[in-house]
Amino acid sequence: DPDSVNINTRLQSINQSLNKELFEENLSDGLKALTNGNGNAAVEFLGKATALNPSDEQARSALTEARELQRRQNVERLIAAGQQALKNSKWPLARDAFQEALDYEPSSELAQRGLAQAKEQIAREEQLRQLLLEAETFERNGEFEKALIILREGRQVADPAGAVSQKIALLEGILEEQSSPQKVTILSDGNTHI
Secondary structure, eight states, rough: TTTTTHHHHHHHHHHHHHHHHHHHHHHHHHHHHTTTTHHHHHHHHHHHHHOOOOTTHHHHHHHHHHHHHHHHHHHHEEEHHHHHHHHHTTTHHHHHHHHHHHHOTTTTTHHHHHHHHHHHHHHHHHHHHHHHHHHHHHHHOOOOOHHHHHHHHHHHOTTTHHHHHHHHHHHHHHHHHHHOOOOOOOOOSSSSOO
16 A cells, blocks of 8 residues: 555654664764774774764764774774784885875874885895896806806895895806816827827
8 A cells, every 4th residue: 555644654653763773773883893992893883873864963973083093093004014014025015005004194104114115125126136137147158257246246235035145155166166277188089189
């Protein structure tokens, strides 16, 4: 009976009661989450409460506060992740975490310093990689002394994994072997003129 005024009135009354209950439940859960310092949950519950009753000043004010808490917690989480990545020498992960933290809070000095450090390490690794490629080219061509010069320069740039030191030791061994006189005995087979 879609035209029944009585049914429509009752339905509106039930919807208003349900919305009020849902609003109060979400507001209560959101305020608890805010008090407990859980920014994500607070934003979720208070967002629902505000959607149900946009004119409620308490819900809107609490939602603003929850969003600020969530932002601060995200910054702290990202900075901690960036610092852990630096500690583990995972420079691109560190760079990304610090950059995201700066997206939330551009004035964060911790994130700025971490980002600079990560970028510096990434640049050093790239420079070291280029030097190793150049040294390998000289080595393939038998120009071991030139390869050693390049690698010694690379060791000054950065050598966290010791790859350059190992390569230098290998090439120094080759050069030492090459510079030592080798005794050679030539036996004629009677058919070859020497």
